[in-house]
Each structure stands twice: as structure tokens, then as C-alpha cells.
Amino acid sequence: MTIFDLLELDFVQTALIAAAVLGLVAGVLGPFIVTRKMAFAVHGTSELAFTGGAAALLLGVGVGYGALAGSILAAVLLGVLSRRESDRDSVIGAILAFGLGMGILMLALYKGRAANKFSLLTGQIVGVDSTDLRLLVVSSVAVLAVLAFIYRPLFFASVDPDVAIARGVPVRTLSIVFAVLVGVATALSVQVVGALLVLALMITPAAAAMRVTASPLRATVLSVVFAEVAAVGGILLSLQPGLPVSALVTAVSFVIYLVCRGVGAVRRRAA
Amino acid sequence: MTAISLRGARLSYGDRVLWDGLDLDVEPGEFLAVLGPNGSGKTSLMRVLLGLQPLSSGSVTVAGGNNAVGYIPQQRALDQSMTLRGRDLVGLGLDGFRWGLGLRNSRARRIRVDAAIESVGATRYADQPIGLLSGGEQQRLRVAQALVGDPRVMLCDEPLLSLDLANQRIVSELIDKRRREADTAVLFVTHELNPVLPLVDRVLYLVGGRFRVGTPDEVMNSRTLSELYRTPVEVVRVRDQILVVGAGACEEQTHHLTAEAAS
Numbered sequence: 001m002t003i004f005d006l007l008e009l010d011f012v013q014t015a016l017i018a019a020a021v022l023g024l025v026a027g028v029l030g031p032f033i034v035t036r037k038m039a040f041a042v043h044g045t046s047e048l049a050f051t052g053g054a055a056a057l058l059l060g061v062g063v064g065y066g067a068l069a070g071s072i073l074a075a076v077l078l079g080v081l082s083r084r085e086s087d088r089d090s091v092i093g094a095i096l097a098f099g100l101g102m103g104i105l106m107l108a109l110y111k112g113r114a115a116n117k118f119s120l121l122t123g124q125i126v127g128v129d130s131t132d133l134r135l136l137v138v139s140s141v142a143v144l145a146v147l148a149f150i151y152r153p154l155f156f157a158s159v160d161p162d163v164a165i166a167r168g169v170p171v172r173t174l175s176i177v178f179a180v181l182v183g184v185a186t187a188l189s190v191q192v193v194g195a196l197l198v199l200a201l202m203i204t205p206a207a208a209a210m211r212v213t214a215s216p217l218r219a220t221v222l223s224v225v226f227a228e229v230a231a232v233g234g235i236l237l238s239l240q241p242g243l244p245v246s247a248l249v250t251a252v253s254f255v256i257y258l259v260c261r262g263v264g265a266v267r268r269r270a271a
Numbered sequence: 272m273t274a275i276s277l278r279g280a281r282l283s284y285g286d287r288v289l290w291d292g293l294d295l296d297v298e299p300g301e302f303l304a305v306l307g308p309n310g311s312g313k314t315s316l317m318r319v320l321l322g323l324q325p326l327s328s329g330s331v332t333v334a335g336g337n338n339a340v341g342y343i344p345q346q347r348a349l350d351q352s353m354t355l356r357g358r359d360l361v362g363l364g365l366d367g368f369r370w371g372l373g374l375r376n377s378r379a380r381r382i383r384v385d386a387a388i389e390s391v392g393a394t395r396y397a398d399q400p401i402g403l404l405s406g407g408e409q410q411r412l413r414v415a416q417a418l419v420g421d422p423r424v425m426l427c428d429e430p431l432l433s434l435d436l437a438n439q440r441i442v443s444e445l446i447d448k449r450r451r452e453a454d455t456a457v458l459f460v461t462h463e464l465n466p467v468l469p470l471v472d473r474v475l476y477l478v479g480g481r482f483r484v485g486t487p488d489e490v491m492n493s494r495t496l497s498e499l500y501r502t503p504v505e506v507v508r509v510r511d512q513i514l515v516v517g518a519g520a521c522e523e524q525t526h527h528l529t530a531e532a533a534s
Binding site: 031035148149150151152153155156159160162163164165166167168169210211213214215216219 | 338340344347367371372400401
């Protein structure tokens with residue numbers, strides 16, 4: 001089959017739409033995640049999405065809902081337990097280890113198809129069906145709508161917390177709300193690129209964008225573009241040779257990151 | 272109309288009373304310095320005025336409320352790789368606390384932000400990454416961030432800390448210019464009076480639950496400070512600077528004085 005024949009297939013089209021939606025959400029959230037130094041929190045949340053997914057598999061509920069529940073729970077737990085910045089690192093470490101252990105236990109108890117197990121860790125975008133797609137689109141719209149509403153105070157709280165507090169911004173509440181948004185987005189990404197590779201969509205494109213511009217708006221636009229190129233491009237590249245989607249998504253994403261680091265370094269030296 | 276008004280204000284945490292019976296009126300255009308050792312309740316007073324800390328008893332009013340306040344924090348090293356320009360920092364002072372994306376009226380917004388940046392002479396570097404600017408440049412942008420909302424009250428929390436003498440002068444003169452031109456009241460928390468002494472109308476001196484309000488001459492003398500600290504304190508005037516010498520009262524750091532004498 002040529003790539004054009006592959007693109008005719010329903011499941012390929014569904015996968016591409018899913019990837020495009022995810023790229024948008026991850027790209028918009030990314031700059032906030034990087035500014036708030038939450039890369040490790042995203043990783044921790046994605047592990048718990050995996051645990052939630054595994055639990056759902058065992059209980060015979062939709063994996064997508066399980067992942068969503070797991071990562072929202074994780075986000076709220078992290079938000080409540082790590083009130084102080086200094087605690088955050090160790091709290092995430094503790095929760096992550098336990099959650100991963102529970103996930104593995106539940107997968108071991110699961111008697112179903114092995115492919116279902118594996119896809120939770122590495123992603124199985126070509127397995128996304130129309131129900132999953134609907135959940136993905138509805139959740140993404142909800143995440144973007146909430147983010148649009150809290151955008152300015154969240155930005156204020158992220159880059160300039162002292163003055164934001166002084167000007168009456170509810171900094172602590174916003175950080176929990178944002179953690180939940182990240183939790184939802186992470187749970188969605190787990191379906192596509194898997195728990196272990198969520199960072200490739202949520203962190204790398206934003207980190208790359210922030211290397212080449214100091215304008216927050218431009219950084220967000222670039223971050224979305226990079227995330228789209230990585231997600232959609234990764235799938236397209238994986239089709240013909242039949243390679244794992246997640247490997248190519250992370251590879252594309254990492255190449256963009258390296259190029260942006262290079263450009264940033266050259267510019268900084270010139271300035 | 273008074274800009275800041277405190278009546279019978281008391282703040283205590285459990286048994287520990289920071290201050291009690293504090294009556295204070297700050298008039299528009301007045302420059303009030305708040306002095307005192309660490310733990311005397313300077314920061315708590317700031318938090319009360321910002322509406323972040325309720326009084327234990329008494330009342331407080333700040334003209335225009337929380338959103339009409341200009342707040343200048345102390346200078347802190349910002350992350351060098353932060354994706355933020357001076358222009359963005361100033362813009363946050365205008366509407367960063369409002370909900371939504373803020374896409375409407377972007378031209379009017381830009382004009383106001385540009386004017387605030389211009390007024391502190393920061394136009395040249397307003398589009399550079401803020402983490403790469405010097406402490407003095409960052410603090411000028413902080414002044415613009417506080418001014419852009421057209422405040423009736425400016426609350427300054429140690430804004431000169433960790434700046435060199437030249438930048439201390441620039442930043443305090445910018446604040447002074449604002450209150451003269453726009454009649455903005457200034458409440459200036461500092462542990463060091465000398466850099467702003469020529470600008471100060473009155474001083475609020477807090478020590479261990481006691482306080483005194485008055486002109487610098489009324490407060491910054493040996494008798495008053497000895498009463499406040501309940502231990503002999505010597506206040507010496509050297510040229511146009513005030514030196515406080517005495518047990519526990521060495522909050523006034525003298526290294527800037529010696530630096531100036533040497534130059």
C-alpha cells in the first residue's frame with residue numbers, strides 16, 4: 001500500500017484528527033507547564049493515567065475514562081500535597097512510584113488481550129475509535145475553554161507570583177485548576193503516545209519554542225505548530241514503514257527541540 | 272479624601288501582638304516610609320493594605336481598592352531563560368488580574384503600556400528577555416508595572432533592596448516623580464531610610480508592638496528611638512544621612528554610607 005492508500009483508511013483518518021486535537025491542547029498548555037517547571041509533575045500524572053487506565057481495563061470500563069480519572073486524581077493530589085514548592089519534587093516521586101506499581105499489578109491481574117496492556121504504555125493511536133475520539137474532542141474543548149477563561153491571571157501567577165498575589169490573583173486556586181487541566185490533557189495524550197512519552201507532546205514543543213522567542217504569544221503559537229508537526233508528522237512518517245507511532249512522534253519532537261536550542265544559542269551569542 | 276486610612280488597627284497572631292491601636296492617615300501625594308526591625312510587622316502591614324490579611328480589630332480603607340493599587344516588590348533575580356519581556360511584565364500590571372484572554376482593545380492597551388515604559392525610560396530594552404536585564408533595569412520596569420494602572424496608592428515593599436546607589440536613586444526618583452505629578456500616595460517599606468530621606472514626608476516606625484508616626488525629625492532622634500526600642504539608642508546625623516547606633520537597632524546598614532564616602 002502506498003501512503004495515499006493508507007490515508008484513505010478510516011482508522012488512519014481518526015488517528016490524524018486525534019493527533020491534531022492533541023497537538024493543539026498540548027501546544028497551548030506547554031508554555032505554562034515549562035514556565036511553572038511542571039515537567040516532572042506531567043510525567044507523574046501520566047503514570048497515574050496509566051494506573052487509571054489499567055484499573056479500568058481490569059474493571060471492564062473504558063480505558064479512556066480510567067485514564068482521565070487517574071490523572072485528575074493525581075493532579076488534585078499533587079496540588080494539595082505539595083503546597084510548598086520545595087515539597088513538590090519528592091511528593092511527585094512518591095506518588096509516581098506507587099501509582100506505577102499499582103498499574104503493573106492491575107495489568108498482571110488482567111486476563112484480556114496483551115495488545116491492550118502494551119498500548120497503555122506506548123500509545124496506540126491507530127486503535128482510537130470514534131467513541132474515544134468523541135471523548136477526546138469534548139475534553140479538549142473543555143480544557144481550552146477553561147484555559148481561555150483563566151488565561152491572564154494564570155499567566156500573571158506563573159511568571160510573577162509575588163505581584164500577582166498582591167494584585168488579588170487567587171494564585172493557589174489557579175495552580176490546582178491548572179493541575180487538573182494538565183491532568184485531563186495528559187490522560188488524553190496517554191491514549192495517543194502512551195504514558196511514557198507524554199512529555200514529547202506536552203513539554204518538548206513548548207521548551208523548543210521558548211528557546212527561540214521571548215514573546216509569550218509567539219512562544220504559544222510556535223509551541224502549537226511544533227506539537228502539531230510532531231504529532232501529525234510522526235503518524236504520517238510511521239505509516240509506510242509500519243513503525244511505532246510514539247517513537248516517531250518523540251523523534252520529530254526532539255529534532256525540533258535540538259534545532260531550536262541551536263538557533264537560540266546562536267542568537268544569544270550574536271546579541 | 273485620604274488615600275490610606277487605618278483606625279484602631281490591631282494585628283495579632285495568637286498571643287503575639289504585632290501592633291495595636293494604630294491610627295494612620297496617608298494623604299494623596301504623601302510619601303510615608305515604614306521602618307522597623309525584622310518581625311516588627313512591616314510586611315504584615317503591607318499585606319493588610321493589599322487585602323491579603325484581615326485585621327484582628329479596627330478598620331482599614333485604601334482608596335480605589337485592591338485593583339487600583341500599584342505594588343512594587345523587592346528586586347529578585349529572574350530566571351534568565353524566562354519567556355517574558357519587560358513589555359509583558361508591565362502589561363500584567365494593567366490587566367493581568369482580569370479573567371479571560373483580554374483580546375479586546377489591544378491598541379488602547381498597547382498605548383498605555385508604551386506610555387508607562389516611556390515614563391521610566393525603559394523603551395530601549397522593553398522588548399528584550401527580562402531575565403537578561405540588570406537589576407536596575409528590571410526594577411524600573413517594576414515601577415512602570417505599578418504605574419500603568421494609574422494607581423492612587425503605591426505600595427512599595429523594599430524596592431531598593433540589592434540595587435546599587437545609582438539605581439536606588441533612579442528608582443526612588445521615579446516613584447517620587449509619580450506622586451508629585453499625579454498626587455499618588457506612597458507607602459514605602461524599607462529597612463534603610465537614607466536613600467529616600469529627602470523624599471520622605473513622614474515615618475512610621477514599628478518596634479516590638481510599639482510604633483511612632485511623625486516627620487523624620489520627630490521620629491529619627493535618640494530620645495524617640497530609645498523609647499521605642501526600650502534601650503539606649505543613639506541617632507547621629509552625618510551630612511544629610513541618619514545613622515542609628517544601638518543594641519538591636521542596627522537595622523540601618525551603613526555599608527552604603529561608606530561606599531558613598533569612598534566615591
